[in-house]
Amino acid sequence: MTGKVYIVGAGPGDPELLTVKALKAIEIADVVLYDRLVGRKIEEMLRNMGKEIIYVGKNSCENGAERQKNINELMVKLAKEGKIVVRLKGGDPFVFGRGGEEIEYLIKNDVPFEVIPGLSSVIAVPTSANIPLTHKGVSSTIFVITGRNLEDIGKSALNGTIVVLMGKERIREICKRLIELGKSPKTPVAVIENGTLDDQKVYYGNLENIGDVVEKNVKGVALIVVGEVVELGRKFNSRRVSFSQTSSQPQ
Incomplete structure (x- = not known):
C-alpha cells in the first residue's frame, strides 16, 4: 500500500517558527528527508524526536539536476514502501525550493502528496x-x-x-x-x-x-x-x- 509524501516548509531555521501544521506532519512521519537550509537546530529537534532522518541537501559543487533526480526517486521509493515521508525544505517549498518539480514527479508516479507552506526567509x-x-x-x-x-x-x-x-x-x-x-x-x-x-x-x-x-x-x-x-x-x-x-x- 502506497504511503504519502508531505512537502513541508521548515521556515528560516528557528524551530519556533515552524508552523503547527508542519510539526504535526513531522510527528506522524516515518522518515524525514531534509535540506541543508533547514538548519542545525531543526535537525537536532528531529533527532531528539527519534525520527529517521536522511540528509538530501545540495552543495554548490554538485550536479544539481542529478542530485534532484536522486531525491525524487528516493521519495517515491519510500512512499511505495508504505511510509509517511516528510520532505522538509528550508523556508517555503515554492520559493526557490524546487517543490513544484518534486510534486510533478510524485504525480507522475501516482504518489499521494500534500504541501504545507513554510515561513519564507x-x-x-x-x-x-x-x-x-x-x-x-x-x-x-x-x-x-x-x-x-x-x-x-x-x-x-x-x-x-x-x-x-x-x-x-x-x-x-x-x-x-x-x-x-x-x-x-x-x-x-x-x-x-x-x-x-x-x-x-x-x-x-x-x-x-x-x-x-x-x-x-x-x-x-x-x-x-x-x-x-x-x-x-x-x-x-x-x-x-x-x-x-x-x-x-x-x-
Whole structure:
C-alpha cells in the first residue's frame, strides 16, 4: 500500500517558527528527508524526536539536476514502501525550493502528496533584523532574486526593496550589476547572517563597500537586503537597544 509524501516548509531555521501544521506532519512521519537550509537546530529537534532522518541537501559543487533526480526517486521509493515521508525544505517549498518539480514527479508516479507552506526567509529574516521590506514613503515594492541568476536583475529591480537569497559568494557582482543599471553606489545594504537564529548578525554598508564587509566577516548563511529600508532597520535596532537599557521593569 502506497504511503504519502508531505512537502513541508521548515521556515528560516528557528524551530519556533515552524508552523503547527508542519510539526504535526513531522510527528506522524516515518522518515524525514531534509535540506541543508533547514538548519542545525531543526535537525537536532528531529533527532531528539527519534525520527529517521536522511540528509538530501545540495552543495554548490554538485550536479544539481542529478542530485534532484536522486531525491525524487528516493521519495517515491519510500512512499511505495508504505511510509509517511516528510520532505522538509528550508523556508517555503515554492520559493526557490524546487517543490513544484518534486510534486510533478510524485504525480507522475501516482504518489499521494500534500504541501504545507513554510515561513519564507524572504520575509522572516529581514523582519527578525527589524528591517521593514515595505514602508510608507520609502518602498512599496519587493524584488526577490537569487545570487545564482544575475541576468534576472533588470531595470525593474531599481525601485523599491531588493532581497537576494544565496548571494553571499557573488555579492560583489550583484552590487556591480545594480550600479551599472543605475542604482547609486551609496544605496544602503544590509547582510543578515544566520537569520532568526541565536547567532544572527546584521552587517550594514552600501553597494560600494558591502563586498569588503562580507568578505571579512560573514561565514554563515546570509540574506541580502538592498534599499532605503535598510536605514530604517538600522534606526529601529539602535532604538531597541536604547529602550531595553532604560525602560523600567513592570511592577
